[in-house]
Amino acid sequence: MSKISRKEETRKNLLDAFWSLYVEKPLEKITVKEITDLAGYNRGTFYTYFSDVYEVLEIQKAAVMPTEDMILDPLKEIRENGGKVEESLNGVSDYINEHGDRIAILLGPEGDPRFPHEMKARVRQIIMNFVHELGIREEIEYEYIIEYHISGMINMYQLWVENGQNLTEHELSALYERVAHIGTLNITNSMLNDRDNP
Missing domain, CATH: 1.10.357.10 (Tetracycline Repressor, domain 2)
Structure with missing residues (x-):
């Protein structure tokens, strides 16, 4: 050696x-x-x-932060495929498989309370640099959308861990994609009106 x-x-x-x-x-x-x-x-x-x-x-903490490619590949895929994301989700799945246990501890109630903020800040900065380079018109508004999006992802993952991973990883990803594409209000309305006893 x-x-x-x-x-x-x-x-x-x-x-x-x-x-x-x-x-x-x-x-x-x-x-x-x-x-x-x-x-x-x-x-x-x-x-x-x-x-x-x-x-x-x-x-x-630095070792489990998502890479720039993992953050930007879904955005690039959205631009190239008319709003669809498929291939880049494999990278997210690999990332969760590799770092999921450690992220769960860091995000958990006994973890580091600064970690969610640090992770969001890193992801947001990488995305906003990309968006700035693209020169989109609504850059200020886009930052708020990104914050909503990142917070939702992190909080869904936290709840999934707290609930003992009561969905499969695939089911969680599919639910997240559904929420991202359809929107929480539309899904909430549909679920509230889909009852056993009308």
Whole structure:
């Protein structure tokens, strides 16, 4: 194993040890000693890679942020396919499969309360940069639409996790697409009028 590879492995082991503890308890209760004991290193090794546990959390959050391609591919597909999104949803599905468990913890009641805002801000900024480059006329209004859209996605995902994933991933994606295309008011009206006892 090369020197660089050993360093990368040590760093990963420390990150994994931190995450194992973070799943169980709040950040404020996690100590460097607990991390290093769990990972099998001394405290000095931790400080070779990180300044404190807060930096480790920031690294963990950065690792699960969606990529620019994942954010922009659906918008590009909408423009090219007359409002339809199909292929780029596979990227979203892959992203959830890879990072879903960690995102669920970060978004959950014991997670980092700043994470939803940070995720929304990142997604919004990438989209608005793209929109600005396109030169659309209603750029100010579009930012509000994007905020509504992103908040809805995050909140649906949070509820899905809280409800024990009582829909399949495909059903959740299909429901989200339905809401995005038809609109909440139309769906709500349809559901309220579709009753067993009229």
